[in-house]
Amino acid sequence: MHNIITGVDLAKEEIQVCVCKRNKVQSNQAMTPTEFASWLASSKPMTIVFEACSTSNYWKQKALEFGHDARLISAKLVASVRQNQKTDKNDALAVAQAAQLTDVSFINGKSKEQQELQTLVRLRELAVKHKVAVQQQIKSLLLEFNIRVSPSQGGLSGVVEAVLEDAENGFSVVFRQALNTSWQHLQQGIESIKQYDLYLEKAANEHETCKSLQALEGVGPLNAVNLYMALGCGEMGQFETGRDASACIGLTPIQHSSGGKVKLGSVGKYVKNNMLRSCLVSGAMSAVNQAMRRPAKTKKEMWIQQMVERRGKRCTAVALANKTVRTAFAMLANGTEYKAELLAA
Structure with a gap:
């Protein structure tokens, strides 16, 4: 200084x-x-x-x-x-x-490129929130008329179309027009999410670091960008180890240690970036489901199958997300590539 x-x-x-x-x-x-x-x-x-x-x-x-x-x-x-x-x-x-405090931890800033990636992620998150909000509102308003949405009726799409097409249900023209406008709004929201997904995929594939992170189990373009933003530029602080990064994201047990006694609690759900944690666990769950459908080809898949037998799919997904963050941290810190270790023939 x-x-x-x-x-x-x-x-x-x-x-x-x-x-x-x-x-x-x-x-x-x-x-x-x-x-x-x-x-x-x-x-x-x-x-x-x-x-x-x-x-x-x-x-x-x-x-x-x-x-x-x-x-x-x-x-x-x-x-x-x-x-x-x-x-x-x-x-x-x-x-x-x-x-000027002793051993203070500063936060790494973002470059203009990293801010652009963050913008893509935040815009997609906002579009998802709007889609869910409109979806839930339509369901709730239809329930006011005792119109329930169920898979047997074709889901929300089938129910809305049935209400709009039924001329004998007693709904006014204005009501039908308003419901149709809301439905079109929802469709536009769904299309915008698909468009943001395409933007993220293109950005992740053009970025060398994000492209290499997609080799990890359960990591697609969205999670690759999320990991790069959290670990590559230190949005949540500078991490010395992969465990520190995983703990900050909320994938390790909460500690309640005092007087030399170490007490580990449950894995914390209430963290600063809960959207990042949610995306990582969802991606890990997808990898777990995929690994359970076929014989294990890699040591990681063998570990997943054994973990599912002991603790179930949900615990395995969180544990896999934890491993993913630590592996991604090592890749970014050492500049290495990830290659799944195959089982011996």
Whole structure:
């Protein structure tokens, strides 16, 4: 670190900049984004620490361009360090103070390419949420008329078509038009998800790291991009081991250790990035189902089959997801490729 440490609290319209030198505050002032960009360009190289937020990656990239030592720090850590009430000045000061703590873990930022991949994933997640919301609303509203959706009736598609085509069910023209509009909206949502899947597949296949991650069991384009975002650029922090990465994602038992006694609880479901955990476990479950349909060809498939016999498919899926994260971490850390080990003939 440089002698001068600057803590920056980012906001949309105003940026608070606290400059500290030898544990003393030199200045703590607010700037507009334009003024801050000019300040970065004119200032001598220093350590600039940003509180991790939606615009922190952009400003870290700009600070690096101007020769500064730019870093990101957890907002949760800053909140625990902040003294007195929450103001922009106190936040900026807390960022600078938190950066000087012993053995503090900084967060890796994202490059522009990594931000683009993140955008594809987030847009797909939003489309999935909208699809599920519309789907559930249509089902609930039809249930108000005691119209139940069941597979025997062709699912939601068959029920909606039957309601629209039945001229003797007593529904008004306006109601039919509104239901049809909602149904078309749902169809558009489904098509948009398919389109995002194509974008993700293309992006993952064009990216060498994501392409190599797809060799892992239960890892497709979506999970490959998710793993690269979580491990390759350290969205959740810098990990020293694969176990640390797996624990952060929520695939290892929660520890309740004290007084030299190690106590392991259940595998935690409530984690920061629950969507990542869900996707990894879903992909692992698909690999487990596939491995159970045929004789084992690899040592990993043999392990899956033995694990299913002992603990069942759900526990096996979580365990496989755990192995996947650790293997992906090793691949990214060492620059190696994954090749499944075949069983001896």
